[in-house]
Amino acid sequence: MNWREDLRTGSMIANAELRRSVRSITSDRRRLAEAVVIGVSVLLPVSVLFPVLVGKGESVRASTALPPVAGWVTLVTIGLLILSVYRTVSAVGAIDQDALVLSTVHPRAVVIGLIGAEWVRQLVTVGVIGCVLFTAFGVGAGVPWLGLTAFLVGTPLFWWTIVVGYVGGMGLLVLDDRLQFDRRLLAVGGVLVFLVVAFGSQLYVSRFTGAITALSPETIAIKPLFAYAQLAFIATPFATPIGSGPLIVGLVVIVSTPLALSISTRLATQHWLVDDQRTTNRSHVTTGGFSPPVPFSWSPAGFVAWGALVRAIRAPRNHGHVFSAFTAVAPFAGVFTNAPTSEHGLLLALGGVILATVVSGELFVLNPIGELTEQLPLVLLTRLSPRTLLRGRVIGATTAGVVVLTSVGLLALSIGLDLRSFVLLWPVGSGFCLAAALFSTGLGAAMPSSATTQEWGTETVTPSIAAQIVFLFTVWDGATIGVVVLWLVLSGWLTVTPVVVGGLVCYSAVVIGPALASYRSAVRRFESLTLAAVIG
Amino acid sequence: MCPPAIETDALRKTYGNTVALQSLDLSIEAGTIYGFLGPNGAGKTTTMRLLTGLSDPTSGTASLSGTPVGDRRSIADIVGYLPESPPLYGEFSGREQLEYVVGLRMLDADRTAERIEELLAQFDLIEDADRRISGYSTGMKQKVAYIQTILHDPPVLLLDEPTAGLDPRAARQLKESIAQLSEAGTTVFLSTHILPVVEELADTIGVLYDGELVAEGSPDAVTERAEADGDATLEDAFLAVTSEPMANR
Ligand SMILES: Nc1ncnc2c1ncn2[C@@H]1O[C@H](COP(=O)(O)OP(=O)(O)OP(=O)(O)O)[C@@H](O)[C@H]1O
Ligand SMILES: [Mg+2]
Numbered sequence: 067m068n069w070r071e072d073l074r075t076g077s078m079i080a081n082a083e084l085r086r087s088v089r090s091i092t093s094d095r096r097r098l099a100e101a102v103v104i105g106v107s108v109l110l111p112v113s114v115l116f117p118v119l120v121g122k123g124e125s126v127r128a129s130t131a132l133p134p135v136a137g138w139v140t141l142v143t144i145g146l147l148i149l150s151v152y153r154t155v156s157a158v159g160a161i162d163q164d165a166l167v168l169s170t171v172h173p174r175a176v177v178i179g180l181i182g183a184e185w186v187r188q189l190v191t192v193g194v195i196g197c198v199l200f201t202a203f204g205v206g207a208g209v210p211w212l213g214l215t216a217f218l219v220g221t222p223l224f225w226w227t228i229v230v231g232y233v234g235g236m237g238l239l240v241l242d243d244r245l246q247f248d249r250r251l252l253a254v255g256g257v258l259v260f261l262v263v264a265f266g267s268q269l270y271v272s273r274f275t276g277a278i279t280a281l282s283p284e285t286i287a288i289k290p291l292f293a294y295a296q297l298a299f300i301a302t303p304f305a306t307p308i309g310s311g312p313l314i315v316g317l318v319v320i321v322s323t324p325l326a327l328s329i330s331t332r333l334a335t336q337h338w339l340v341d342d343q344r345t346t347n348r349s350h351v352t353t354g355g356f357s358p359p360v361p362f363s364w365s366p367a368g369f370v371a372w373g374a375l376v377r378a379i380r381a382p383r384n385h386g387h388v389f390s391a392f393t394a395v396a397p398f399a400g401v402f403t404n405a406p407t408s409e410h411g412l413l414l415a416l417g418g419v420i421l422a423t424v425v426s427g428e429l430f431v432l433n434p435i436g437e438l439t440e441q442l443p444l445v446l447l448t449r450l451s452p453r454t455l456l457r458g459r460v461i462g463a464t465t466a467g468v469v470v471l472t473s474v475g476l477l478a479l480s481i482g483l484d485l486r487s488f489v490l491l492w493p494v495g496s497g498f499c500l501a502a503a504l505f506s507t508g509l510g511a512a513m514p515s516s517a518t519t520q521e522w523g524t525e526t527v528t529p530s531i532a533a534q535i536v537f538l539f540t541v542w543d544g545a546t547i548g549v550v551v552l553w554l555v556l557s558g559w560l561t562v563t564p565v566v567v568g569g570l571v572c573y574s575a576v577v578i579g580p581a582l583a584s585y586r587s588a589v590r591r592f593e594s595l596t597l598a599a600v601i602g
Numbered sequence: 603m604c605p606p607a608i609e610t611d612a613l614r615k616t617y618g619n620t621v622a623l624q625s626l627d628l629s630i631e632a633g634t635i636y637g638f639l640g641p642n643g644a645g646k647t648t649t650m651r652l653l654t655g656l657s658d659p660t661s662g663t664a665s666l667s668g669t670p671v672g673d674r675r676s677i678a679d680i681v682g683y684l685p686e687s688p689p690l691y692g693e694f695s696g697r698e699q700l701e702y703v704v705g706l707r708m709l710d711a712d713r714t715a716e717r718i719e720e721l722l723a724q725f726d727l728i729e730d731a732d733r734r735i736s737g738y739s740t741g742m743k744q745k746v747a748y749i750q751t752i753l754h755d756p757p758v759l760l761l762d763e764p765t766a767g768l769d770p771r772a773a774r775q776l777k778e779s780i781a782q783l784s785e786a787g788t789t790v791f792l793s794t795h796i797l798p799v800v801e802e803l804a805d806t807i808g809v810l811y812d813g814e815l816v817a818e819g820s821p822d823a824v825t826e827r828a829e830a831d832g833d834a835t836l837e838d839a840f841l842a843v844t845s846e847p848m849a850n851r
Contacts, residue, residue, distance in 0.1 A: 166689035
């Protein structure tokens with residue numbers, strides 16, 4: 067009965083959410099620069115794909131039949147569903163200023179608003195990219211308006227995936243509220259599942275290559291969905307007679323929308339109005355004061371480092387960006403499973419070096435000033451010098467990296483790494499960790515970000531995306547090159563000649579120089595820091 | 603007779619092992635200004651959240667003007683809630699924020715436009731109304747949040763430390779506004795640590811201590827009952843009833 071009312075207020079909320087999204091980017095030069103960086107990094111692959119797709123289009127121009135893409139339509143739809151679930155869990159499942167909004171309007175209106183805003187966001191990002199790609203294909207095939215028709219056909223499909231994905235995401239959030247998972251166990255479990263999937267799928271592929279062809283996307287094609295997608299080709303040489311497919315899809319969208327909205331509203335009400343029991347149930351009582359163990363107790367910087375480590379262990383969610391390191395596991399799993407068993411120990415140890423380096427470079431140091439914004443009035447007024455504070459963060463980060471390095475190294479020893487390599491890799495890897503931490507400190511200090519974002523239900527300050535991207539292209543790549551060279555040396559491919567030694571010296575110089583310079587720039591920046599500089 | 607503006611029956615809230623509110627029975631008549639006092643952590647904010655339905659009670663019930671607080675759609679029109687930290691969107695200007703709330707509540711935009719201007723003027727916000735809220739001072743935010751709370755003329759106002767961060771002039775404006783609303787029949791339930799505010803405004807005060815209502819009555823009555831001594835102040839009374847648990851009945 068109140069649907070009309072909720073639709074009206076819902077569209078208002080959507081409108082406001084979108085305006086806030088746009089403003090939060092445009093009103094801040096740093097965010098704007100970030101958006102540009104992201105745009106460019108998306109544009110690059112698109113511009114590479116464009117001519118390829120034009121060529122594909124040209125190749126089908128001669129024939130009047132489409133290449134077999136029915137399965138891809140299903141895959142893309144599933145992909146969009148997963149994207150929506152992810153977005154719901156990580157971002158749009160939460161509302162800002164819930165006290166205001168929920169005491170003002172019905173939760174259903176809020177759900178409609180958040181979904182509506184997300185729909186527009188996905189249309190102008192994913193949708194527009196898809197439109198460009200289809201246009202490329204269409205240009206080749208002689209139907210340049212294909213991008214537009216595809217966009218129009220895709221629009222309701224986007225709506226459907228978002229509405230249904232929202233139910234899925236909300237369901238997960240409510241489940242999490244109900245079961246009161248321990249977040250740390252959840253994170254560890256997630257990482258383990260991820261590792262099993264990454265290695266398992268690679269093993270599967272390498273063992274049963276034959277079975278893969280049977281898994282071609284065509285086998286999972288959903289006929290009506292494909293028929294609906296073909297509406298985009300109407301009035302082109304590829305047009306097929308329109309069957310009942312579009313009708314079925316239309317019906318599904320129309321029927322499932324109010325249903326999904328109702329379920330979402332119920333779930334959302336439960337999720338939003340729940341009190342977070344987690345903060346209280348497990349008694350967060352720590353007896354005794356703050357007393358770092360030896361070696362951390364030796365210096366004020368060690369004191370700072372220990373504080374950072376303790377806080378990270380208690381609230382790992384505040385450092386969620388470090389988990390991006392795990393994206394490298396999938397390609398690594400490929401290399402690992404395809405290598406002979408005798409190489410496994412060494413490969414694992416080398417992978418550990420990269421992982422440790424990335425952890426050292428991302429934890430505590432990739433946003434050393436931004437992360438402190440809230441405590442800055444305190445921190446700037448203590449007797450700790452900026453140098454000590456930053457050194458503490460570097461020590462903390464390096465310690466975390468060395469812990470990773472050591473654990474993966476021991477694991478590698480157990481599966482056949484020889485002791486000589488372990489003894490060599492350990493100090494080199496630790497050096498990588500230290501260098502990464504030093505370098506990141508400067509990088510993060512140059513591009514601080516104090517904006518808090520709601521991620522996974524907690525307000526966290528994450529490093530600026532620009533800093534993360536630069537980090538990817540410098541530390542990740544640098545560490546990978548270094549590890550490949552190490553591998554060549556350790557597996558005896560590269561004999562130690564003066565040229566090789568010269569190369570290693572050069573590499574070290576390229577690593578150490580910028581790392582130190584970067585760290586010193588961070589110290590200088592911190593020393594001249596005032597409150598206004600960060601908050602503004 | 604019309605139902606009490608605020609009524610709770612054995613309202614209880616626990617967080618894990620922490621008992622935030624033991625068993626609260628309130629019955630507040632319409633048009634009253636009720637000063638809700640208590641030391642930090644006594645359970646004042648918890649009570650307010652329960653009264654808005656933003657938090658579910660562990661047991662017990664609450665209703666505003668006879669409407670159970672679980673009935674979200676009706677409660678939204680009845681209650682105006684100002685939380686401890688002002689719920690504002692930094693990306694909006696003050697005026698935009700208020701107009702947004704007007705829209706969300708589906709109030710008549712033309713009619714409220716005038717009201718908004720009046721209130722902005724009343725609280726000296728005209729000059730800053732078109733600046734982004736992210737650039738406001740603490741007190742400016744608090745004032746905008748107060749205005750947005752009263753825009754729809756709710757019969758019941760829940761104000762959690764409304765004078766926090768306000769300068770003396772703004773605090774005066776706010777107190778005058780509350781008194782005006784009360785005269786017009788609004789019920790005001792307000793928590794504060796600033797006792798003079800309560801002494802000046804409240805018809806009734808309730809003192810919460812460790813999740814339990816340990817004193818209730820007119821400011822004078824509470825003051826008298828706590829201290830036999832003739833020239834005791836409300837502050838003395840507050841300190842007395844919230845120091846020793848046996849002060850309770
Ligand atoms: N989300 C929560 N999780 C766990 N405990 C909570 C939560 N919210 C409140 N509490 C506990 O409930 C009790 C009452 O808190 P409440 O915020 O209502 O106090 P208050 O009277 O508003 O205090 P103050 O004057 O400091 O604002 C406290 O012991 C607090 O620790
Ligand atoms: Mg409070």
